[in-house]
Amino acid sequence: MISTRCAACKYLRKRCDTDCIFSPYFPSNDPLKFACVHKIFGASNVGKMLKQLPVHHRAEAANSLCFEAQSRIQDPVYGCTGIISLLQQQIYNAQKQLAIARAEIALNAHQAHLQGGSQFQQIEASSSFNNVAAEPLHVDQSFFDPPWLF
Template sequence: MNYCASCRYRRSRCSSSCPLAPYFPANEEGERNFQAVHRVFGVNRIANILRQIESSDLRDDAVRSHILEAQYRLQYPVYGSVAVIVPLLHQTRQALLELDRLLNLLPHNNNTSTPVLNDQETSGNDNPNQEILRPPPQ
């Protein structure tokens, strides 16, 4: 029987009821994902979370989310996944502003459409979390 990355790490026998086996196979990617999740969250915490979730689809999503968060937390120790999310939000906001500007330039539009972003989103000064949402230095 093949060992999953978790059982291989613990040097224990991998049973058919191992809750981590479907998510951390004994290949290179599975071991890399397991090591990241183990360093950030710990094996017991992940196993407990998986035991509490009844739906297999939700378990899959939970494991994928924990893998991504662990990888980002190892890559960006201070910001974690926020270091990726905030610049993407900024790019999205800039693209929506550009779209709004271009829509207003169309001859058939005549400034009658509602803006893509409202005034509160475009001002930036009304956001109390502006300091938190500032992208991390490169």
């Protein structure tokens, strides 16, 4: 006998009606998806949330609830906000590295311009003058630190 019950109805041990709100989003071949969502949000709450949404948004909402539930199970304190914080920190670090790289590129371009210009002037004027070496760029790292670290 082929079972036509969705994962939610199997988990809740009830008959799966043809108009079951869970059936399209919690297929019988993925029982853990509903188990996670049920553990965190409860079947009744999930059903109410899905019914309030337009049909074309329900699949995305079910997937989002599943992701949030799995995140909360893995990290009971922070849940998916822990992942968001980690990603924000990675973005911040990448922006910091990019700013430092841009500053170094600007310094190198400025130094090359000064060296190239002074050599050109020496050749053109056939005169000597004191060439002041540019000091290396020292970037104040605290400028890039996020304000919440203080």
